[in-house]
Amino acid sequence: MKKSLGYQTTIDYYDCDAGVINSVDTVRAILVKAAEIMKLSVVNTTIHEFSPIGISGVLVIEESHIAIHTWPEHNYVALDFFTCNERYDLTEGIKWIQEKFKAKKYRTQSSQRGFLDEINEDESA
Template sequence: MKVIGKHLTVDMYGCSFANLDNLEFIKNAMLTAVSEANMTLLNFSYHKFEPQGLTALALLAESHMSIHTYPELGYAAVDVFTCGDHSRPDRAVSILKGFLKPEKTKTTNIKRGDFGSESDMKPKVRISIAPLRRVRNTGAKVLNFLSKVK
């Protein structure tokens, strides 16, 4: 199956408290990013929390963009998911970084719909027996120690 969409999740650290708690600033940043990244805005929705923080969502023809802010931590969680080849989620993230000016970022790029092969679709189950091995090894060490002490 081919890749259906590009999904970028970005953790932005060290952002300004004032910017993260300013709805008009965040809205302007998101609408600029949507426009510059060749995306089509369908709807913009938000919720302002008390005493601080907000969640903003841009519903796009290509999918969505969201920001969750934690001003007290200087942290913003950004999510940009787009389908199709004409939009540029990486450009949107770059614009948001320009607005929020984080000191540090962590970006995760996810290819949505990319299963590779049919075997990749099967759930993988891992069973760890390391704790049992540790108990057995500890018991052997205790017995060894006790046999040496005389």
């Protein structure tokens, strides 16, 4: 694996409980608890409720950020974890969030961001 500055994990949660994923207070509480489970340190939270439905938000964490977008009308949640270190194991928190959102399934994808060899190459040019 190449050395990079950031590690991004995206999770798509399907068939969620629309009432759960359309409640700002519930979503905030779930994400803050999930961060605790994953040993991530929350610095600040901003979550916006759209009218008539849907939520977007971000938790700034010392390790980078957690972002969420919900579509209750489709029972769907898109969640991003961006961390500055690959040592964070997000698995337990991702499964816990699935349980709390009452999602029937989820899919994860991971990628690296800011490859150091490419950054250093640019600096030497």
